[in-house]
Amino acid sequence: MNTKTKKIALTGGYAVGEAMRQINPDVVAMYPITPQTPIIEYFAKQKANGRVKTEVVTVESEHSAMSACIGSAACGARTMTASSSQGIMYMFEVLPVVSSMRLPIVMAVSNRAISGPINIHGDHSDAMVMRDLGWVQLFAETAQEAYDNMFIATKIAEKAFLPVATNMDGFFVSHSVENIELLEDKIIQHFIGEYIPRDNLFDFEHPKTFGPVALPNAYFEFRKQVQDTMNEVPAIFQEVADQFAKISNREYSFVEEYRTEDANKVIVAMGSVCGTIKDTVDNLRDDGENIGLLKIRMFRPFPYEAVKKALRGVSNIIVMDRNLAFGTKQILATEIEHATGKEVKSVVYGLGGRDVFEKQIEELFTNKEVPEYLM
C-alpha cells in the first residue's frame, strides 16, 4: 500500500493539468477553448516555471493542435493535448488519422455542448461526435477520476498504440473544487515508465513513410487493424487499472456497479451525474427500494460483456444520455440495448449544462413512466 499521498483542493481542470505536469510529456500542443482552458493554463504555468521538460506548441487552431500532435507523436515523442466541443469538431478531420497511424496521443476533454446555438456548458455531445474514430474514451465522474484517468490513459495508449480521450464534464467537474488525493511524482513516473515508441520518424536508419495512399486493395486492412486492437483494449485497460490500484488504492473497471447486486431497477449513466444518482440510490435504498446505478467509465471500446453481466438480472433499465442524437434512438441507450438484448427506457438530460436535481432522479426511479426528456 502506498501511503505517500497528499490531499489537496483542486478543480478538475487543475487536477488534469497537475497530472500532465507529473507525466511530463515531451510535447504538448494547446489551443484555448472553454471549459478546457484551466488545463492548459495550469500546464503553461508549469512550463513557465521550469517544472516540466515539455516543448509547448501554442497552435493557432484545434486542427493544428491535433496535427502538431501527429507530427510530434510520429517522431516518437510522448504527446498530449486538451480540448472541448467546437475544438473537437474542428480537429475532427485528423482524429481518425491518429488512430490509423497508431499514435498514442492522449487528449484531455472537458465535455461541452456543441453549437448551435453556441453554449459553453457541459454535456456529452462532443464526445459522442468522436466516438467511432478509433479513440479509446474514458469518462470521469469526479475530479479524482479525471486525474487518475490521465495516468491510466497514458499507459493504455502506449500499450495499445491507440489514442485515448479522457472526458470530464465541463464546469461540473472541470471548474468544481474537490478534495483530491494526489500521487507522488516519483510514483507516477515509475508507473508510466519511459515511452518506447515503435516505428517513428526519427529512425533515420530505417526511414518510414507515414500516411501513405491506400487503395481498395489495402485500405480495408488499415481500418481493420484499428478494430482488432480496439478489441484488445478491455484487457489492456484492466491490466493497467489493476497496476494503478496498487499505487493508489483506487480500483477501477470499465464499468462501476453501484448497489446493483439485487436491484430490479438500474439507471445507466456516465460522468458527473453519477454522483447525484449515487446519493439518490442511497436515499431510496434507505426507503426500501431495490435500485442501483451502472456507471460507464470506458465508452470506447464499449464494454459489452461487462454491461451484459452487470445487468443480467435487471428487468427495468433506464439509460440517461447527456446528448441528443437526432433522428435515431439515443446513443448510450442503443448501446445498452445492444449489450443486454433488452428494451431500455431512454431519457435525455442536462443538455447545454442544464442542472439535474436529485428530485428528478428520484422520480425516474419511482415513477412508472420515464419521460423522454428531463427538461
Place this chain on the structure above:
Amino acid sequence: MTNKNKKQKFTAATTCAGCPIGVVVRTVLDATDDPIVVTNATGCMEVTSTIYPNTSWRIPYIHSVFGNAGATASGIEAAVKSLSKQKKVSKKVKVIAFGGDGGTYDIGFQALSGALERGHDFLYVCYDNGAYMNTGNQRSGGTPMGASTQTTPFGKESFGKERRRKDIMAIVAGHHVPYLATANIGFLQDFKDKVKKALKIKGPKFILVFSPCVALWKFPPSKTFDVAKLGTEANFWPLYEVENGKYKLSYEPKERKSIEEFYGMQGRFKHIFRDENKDSILKKIQTEIDNDFERIKATVKAHKD
C-alpha cells in the same frame, strides 16, 4: 540500380511524363547532408510518391491531411527540440514541409501562418502549379488571371479566372520570417542555392517554386523547362529573395518576353486569344505583370539605398 542510385533520397514516382515534382523534391533534399524529416500536404506529390506498399521516399516522411503541413511540421520540430535536449535525436535534424498551391495559399494557409508566426525552425516549400491539379484542375488562390479551370471555365460570359492570384510572398514576408524566396525549376542552380541558403538559417523559411503542370496547363511533356523558363523571362514569375526583410532580385531578363508568348504556350489560356478577349484581357494582364515587376524592383532599390 547503380550505387549512386542507392543514395537517392527520393526515387521514381508515378507522376505524369514531364512533371517536375521529382526535380523539386530532389533539389530540396539534396541540398543538405543532415538528417531530414519531410511532411507533405495532400496533393500530386503525395499521391504519386506513396501508393502503399510502395514509397518513393528513402528518408522519413509523413502525410496526414490536406491543410496541416505547417502544423505537422511544427509538431515535428517541437519533437526535435524536446528529444534532442534529452539526447534521443540529433539537433541537426532538418524539418521540411512540401505543399502545393492549394495546400499553401488556401486550405493549409492558417496552419502555415501559425507555424511561421511561432517561429519554428523549418523550411516550407510550396510547389506552385497554379490550381488544384490532383483533382483535375480547379481554381486555387494561386491560379493566375485568365486561366480556364474546371471551376472557372471560360464561356460566353467568362474569360476564366477573373481575379489575380494571391501575393503569397508578401503575406509570408509579413510574418517577419528570416528568409523567403521565389524559385523556378527552369532555373535549377538558383533554386539549389536558395534551398542551401535557407537550410543554413534558423527559423521559418519559405520557398515558392514555379512548377508547371504538363497535363492541365496543356503543353507537351518535352516543354516543361521551356514553359518554366519563359515564366520568369516574361516576368510572370520573378525570381527574388527576402532576407531579414530585405528584397533582392535574383534575375532580371535582358529583354522581357510578352505575356502573349508565355500564355500562348499553354492550352489553359487558349480562349484568351479569341478576338473578344485578346485586346482587353491580355492587355490588362500584361500591364499588371509589368507593374508588379516594377514594384519589386522599386522595393529592391529602396532596400539598397
